Amino acid sequence: MSESVLPEKLKTNLFVSVRKKRDKLSDGVSSAGESTGSEKNSNEENYFTLRRRRWGSDPRLQTCRGKLQNRRSKLNQEINKELMLRAGAENLYNASNNKRLKETVALELQFVNSNLQLLKEQLTELNSSVEIYQGNSSKLAIPMIPLGLKETKEIDFREPFKDFIQEHYSEKGTDYDETITEFMELREAMRTPERDESGVALLFEYFNQLYFIDRRFFPPDRSLGIYFEWYDSLTGVPSCQRTVAFEKACVLFNLGALYTQLGARHDRVSAAGLDSAVNCFLRAAGMFRYLHDNFTNAPSKDLSPEILEFLIHLMMAQARECLFEKLILSLRDEVAALLEAGQEAAQVAEEYKEVHKLLVSAAVKDYVPSSWNGLVSIKEEHYRGRSHYRVAEALLTFEGELPKYILEMLQYLHLPPVTNTTIDVGIPTSREERTLLGLSHAREAVLIHEEALRLHRMCRDLKRKGVLADVLRLNYESATFLLKEFEEEESELLQVFDPPPIASATKVQVSLATPDFSQHRVADLFRQLGPVAVFSAKHQWSEPRTVALTRTPTQGFGFSVRGDAPVVIAGVDRGSLAEHAGVLEGDLVVAIGSEDVKWLPHDEVVTLIREAGNSLRLTLVTPTDKNYYRLPKGKSGKNISPHSTTSSSSGVSSTGSSSTCSGVSNGIRSHYGSMNTSTLSSATATTKEKKSTWNLFKRSSSRDKLNMSHRNISDCNVILR
Template identity: 55%
Template sequence: MMHEGPVEQDEEGSDPRLATCRGKLQSQRAKLNQDINKQIMIRNGAEKLYKVTSNKKLRETVALELSFINSNLQLLKEQLADLNSSVNIYQNKSSAQLVPMIPLGLKETKEIDFKEPFKDFILEHYSEDSSKYENPIKEFMDIRQAVRTPTRDYNGVKLLFGYYNLLYYIDRRFFPPHRNMGIFFEWFDSLTGVPSTQKTIAFEKASVLFNIAALYTQIAAKQDRLTSSGVDSAVDNFLRAAGMFRYIRDNFSNAPSMDLSSDTLDTLIQLMLAQARECLFEKLTPGVENLGLQTCLEVAQEAQEVSAVYSSVHKVMNNSSVKDYVPYSWISLLIVKSEHYRALAHHYAAVGLLEHNGEINKETEIYLEFVHSIDANDSPTCMDIKVPRTMEERRQLGKAHLRESLLLHEEALRLHRMCKQLRQIDNLHERLRMAHDSSLDRYARCEQEDDFQEILDPPPIQAATKYQLTLMPPDFSEHAIKDLFHDLGPLKVFCARRQWTAARQIQLKKENEENFGFSVRGDSPVIIAAVDAHSLAQEAGLKEGDFVVLIGITDSKWMGHEEVVRLIRESGNELTLKVVTPIDHDYLHPKSSNNSTASSPASNTSTLSSGELSRVHMRFTTNPFAKDKRRRATWNFFRRSQSKDREFPIVGKDDNVLYR
């Protein structure tokens, strides 16, 4: 459970040296996109001119210009694709034989100066001396600055989670729903570098969550998957990334940037799940060729499952709304992997058949019928051997699988050669070539000179898996943080969504036997429950429902009921109070009597007279993270699902991000 106690919150997990190279990359992306947009506008104008003009010479000139513009556009898009295809820097350098994974780059953001807007708001809204909060403001700005350059490890993830949780307090302290603070959050798109600017802090939150997911993908790609622990860590991080992308998709809508759109997030979720399944498959393959026919068949089905998943992601990524956004190399890599794992499925099926000695038992025969299901295949070139009965049939079926594996690997190598960016990934070509040579070597060994049988295709292998992957939703409660602006008072009252009058100073002076003439209730802060008619308190201007924020020179906003009563009693005959009057909410008479003890400080009463003081214990929980976990999602303004208990559902009409 999260708490507001002091928690060390420094710049651990940040490396400012990363800003230079990443900022340069982002600038290059932004410039390329500006050039692309400029060329598209020129092309649109030229196309319109070509359509409307009847001058033959002018049409020829415009056609030549269009050809030149299209060439420029192609070159610019290729340069952008090269920038977005730099996956090698995220891979594990000691595992050159492994197929590379697709990680995501982080969204960049510009520095923001919160000092003057926050100080002005503290003075105007909270009627406090804003100079007292210069250090908290500076600390918040330092944390945000650190978040711009997180380290590519779990310390960086921790830093981003801490900042996101801190935004819960910043949102409620400084961002009222009824007006804009004049603060603009600008973030660059992860893949295109196109900047997006929003006034709402919800955009800041969504961008931070996206960067957490992107960090998970980079950590996963860095794992040494030749070890069991490395594979487990890679799977875990890909699933965490997928869970975070789903959380963003489910809680944010009408995103201003393409990388936060629902279509893109759906694609990224499926991509991360596919890569997690690929990592699981890599854990199954070491030594499997020596474990018998049924084990080889199980691994063959797992390989076919990986191929089917990548084929499905390829179809999703080819969607018109996503295809032009993601790098072409990603689409090419998906289809290469799909062909590669289909080839491996046939390879392992062939190995199991060719290496098996003796008769095939009944259980394995039943399994073979399941593996070689051809109910939907009516191809005349497909052999009718599903369960081989003799050694020769096993050899024929195994040889057919090897031949299919060779053909599929040759197709994967061809697709690899067709993509300029993939050709630059040496370990991918090496891995494909090694798999192809392994099947070719076995095919040569089972080839016989007197083999004149017709070459037929093997029955297709049915995809199946024994492993169910589950998305891992983010657990924000793991990262404890503190409210930097704790001194402003309890968040349930002293927040940007509540309004009250300016603070008033109340001077009370009584005789020894005289009463002050008021009573108090509740805790943190204590509220004036009643004011006696014609009393000292009434004459001094004290009102029912006032919050006591200062007793003498002591801040009382966080004080409990008994402590306030003690201070007032110890003041003697002269008492100085500082109070504020709420004007948008009746804390003294809450609407619901059922939850009055949990939602209002007006529950316990002490009458401040010369008589006996009653003391009642009541501790109000001010920790927002101690509530039902379902409440965490309500931290976001532009949430998809509606909440009936939210009091301010409207975002300014000038904002592009709308509350749903």
Template identity: 55%
Template sequence: MSQKYVCLTSEARNAWEILTKVETVYTCNKLHVTPLFSNNNNDEDDKEIIVDVCCSTEPVMPMIPLGLKETKEIDFREPFKDFILEHYSEDGSQYEDPIAEFMDTRQAMRTPLRDSSGVGLLFQYYNQLYFVERRFFPPDRSLGIYFEWYDSLTGVPSCQRTVAFEKACVLFNMGAVYTQIGTKQDRLASKGLDSAVDSFLRASGTFRYILENFTNAPSMDLGPEMLDMLVQLMLAQARECLFEKLELQSRDRKQDVDVCLDLAQEAAQVSEVYGKVHTLISCQPVKDYVPYSWVCLAQVKREHYTALSHYHTALGVMGARMGDMSAQTRDTLQFLHAEDENKTRLEIRVPQDDDERKLLGRAHLRESLLLHEESQRLHRMCRELRGKAALSGVLKKCHTRALDAYTAAEEEDDFREVLDPPRILPSTKFQLSLTPPDFSQYRVEDLFRALGPVAIFSAKHHWTAPRSIQLQRLGGEGFGFSVRGDAPVIVAGVDQGSLADFGGMKEGDFIVAIGDKDVKWFPHEDVVKLIKLAGDSLSLKLVTPMDKNYLKQPKGGPKGSVSTSSSSSSGVSSGQPSPAGSMAAHSHKKLTWNPFRKTSAHGKDSVLDHNVILR
């Protein structure tokens, strides 16, 4: 089934790509996604980014997605055809269709859809690069092909000749698409929250993969400091979604003290991870690179979730009498409150009576109010955040809720009311693990498979131009050579003074054609069968490798028992590097076969049947 690719106009793409933070405003049956930092405020662009989902009117805390890197179109036709003729000694015009298909795939992945099909397209192109890099990009020279990509935030172009830069940029766009998928989920539903968590973890794993496998990137968005921050930011957003899911599941158990204390610790955990994000994002050179609104939002969320941790602690403490608290709840309170030598804090960690319980609860409510006011102050200080209705709505709603609870809990003045509550230690029941890119999920076929197994016929290996050999034998005379291996079959030995020797065959030659059949991909048995069928007249096409190192037989194996089967010879890539070397020994080894040597009459049939050489 053919896949349909949608190409956006430059204006529409700009409204979506420059988007570096999204505010989600939920309205009845529609989710409006508006760009937070876009310089293009055209109403027509805003119309292009409305996504239909089923949601209520409740505001939701905004998340930060990433815009995609853009790139220019590249014409690979002439460089690839010239290289095929020069390096592989084949007619480049025969490969016009594979080259065109590769260029179409690259053109389509420049503007992928923001869903799983877009991710799949990026994976397919990335896996195809595995083969293309090995086929056409030798380590010692340049084809004159330059990969130019634009920074996702600044639009500054960067240009490199290496395929590694192309790979890193494609991976970055994978992560960016994941962030956009996660951001547009309906986070008022459990299913939407699960999808958002999965998408943010995949984005974080992708950025971590880039950080660990690609170095010296020329653009800032691929720098180690930026990638490290993005990993932590996506982890923080995944943990924030988990907290929202826990809140959603706990709506019917708001008065349960254990549920409230769990929410308090999870909120403190979210606050802590956003504190780490704020630390990373406030350091050079990231601080001067990312939008100031990112820095502000991380700070707002840190204060907001600390306030929520105090609020939920207060609800739990004030909602249950001391006589109703279980031993487990008391233990939770003991470990929930941090020990602190600060004299301005209450020394109550586990209340001993109802008076201390109420005092501790009011202290947490008061602290929650102060922190909510601080988060609102930070929100007002950022011009870009001030106009975000969803963020304002969330902060105002939580502040009002805490104020109502504090007003309802007010009693006579107590001199201890001026003391701060104990700090809440962060803790979580959710162990998050990054999801690295799964390249094997999107397997592709080598478009240039006809050139031969990529482990042998690659840009880094060199061999002579193909030469044709015609062998004509008489009577019972043998051709005088033996073969071994698979795809391609290798000349294992040549008898001195034989037809093969006079014809110019050499040990280590690759048999690339028999008659008019290309046999570069043929297994050992099929090549042997073709040699048998040739009769007394054998026409071969051979190439002699110039680098004999990768033809050496493994130590300890029987002579002539090497096979060329490897993961990279199958024509399908998982996106991972193939094992080192181009020849891998099978556990089941084939013996060398010499079908045309003179043998004793009584053993001739058995030798031919079992591929055993008798010299």
């Protein structure tokens, strides 16, 4: 809407100024796939412009699906702009007492709402373009319903991350420029994944990396000012939160949506292609179920429990549909096989019936495109008609007497009658009864296929889907041909009867595929900060301080160490060099000399201390969290205090060396003489090999407690005398 709508004398009011500012901001946002924002100065490096393409990312304009997603991105931005204009106009309308101004703003609101409605209709039309996602070989198959990806805005993490590293970790933020850029490139690539397994791997890589990012940079008590904004998949409405949990949930939603697109894309004219499609739809359902069970208080509609429940049932129904198509590929022209196919088709129809019940509920019907409602209804009728057709084919085409095992199958084929006009022939005992029952099923198949064709004509979006019309017409003609062929032979049986309902049944049970995040392990990009179990955003410690210890050949340093990654000061002798230098029990050793030792195991740190000779320079930090060190359950004793004396007084050390912890040699000895260095190394390796699990949507977990076990005072200590 142009500004000329407002009177000239009102162009200086608040509403126009707000519009100008927002238009100026919107002009700086280009289409997805291009760099956005202007440079603060000519010397500042634009990371979004210089980003490199990662493996698994898509330039977004290579394929029809990419172009469709690009159009979705543009519509999302335009919808966001109109929503901001409407919010500003509504605020001005409520705040103003000027009658003429309120009339002008009300007129502007009408135009904004009209534009917003048109944009949403365009987005709905894009979401109805299911044929673009279908495989090229699935020409004679009913289209599957895929889900479009959620869109998000670019985020510049440079300043917030560097400031937090400087403030919290007491390190230079500029040293992590390359690492932050790599993470930003990963997120940018994640926005445009390829429609294949490499794209799935890319989304999993980013999702797993968020585990480390959440723990490194997002403390539970304050915000960094980073907002994650995502657009709703089907409405384009933006949602914004400051928590990484929201970012994780949106990435998981895109993983599920990508699986739906892969399932629709697979070749459905071969058994292998159908198996792959079933696998993708089950993985999509498992992803949505995981979201449903682990993510609550969703700010966006597509993450609400009702929508996720609908998507789960939809994907399960589509997986069942692919299994039925696989059955038809190898269907034998036998009575038993045809009857089983009829019950399998009834099972597909029953599942789509459940999907339709969820779709027409109040929480879902106004959210999904109307074409989805039409397609689900068509599929329900189509497969119900195919079930009657297969049963009719089995009964009408078989010659001779029905075998005993077929009669036993017929006992469980039909449900109890539901109307008075239902034919009272459940198990035919003669040729006439079998023909009568078969003709009733054939007539019902014809009527149901006619209803499916009518629903197709009634839906404006589906009328243009030629493949769908061809499939429906082909099945209608097959049912009509079967009915006419046997009605001519049995002209006396022209009386119309309703067939008994066919019981749904299946031989193949499907289950949700729970996402396995361990298949896509990633390395912590900010590993240099130290072990994430200790050096995380929720823990606090003092600024690093350097202490220099210089001893005589007959003097000890006066402290002991234990644990690894990082090594902890286990004890400090009273009156020793360490106590005078300010070494405290419980300090973490982060560097020895100029070498960073936060990740080094216990024995390597001891070796570095031994090699330092009589002059030792340590960089230490003191944890400031309350109850940072705790004893494990079942062990007695008090928490470590800075002045506890857990080790014996130092003795006179020799100049020799030893490879064990026992005894006094080179100023190093152990509290537990029976435990040697090799035992410590073995224990360390065992600890490293343990796999920890964690809730992906919670910041705190039991993993911290597991990784803190090396802080317990009962561990083997190495005393430096």
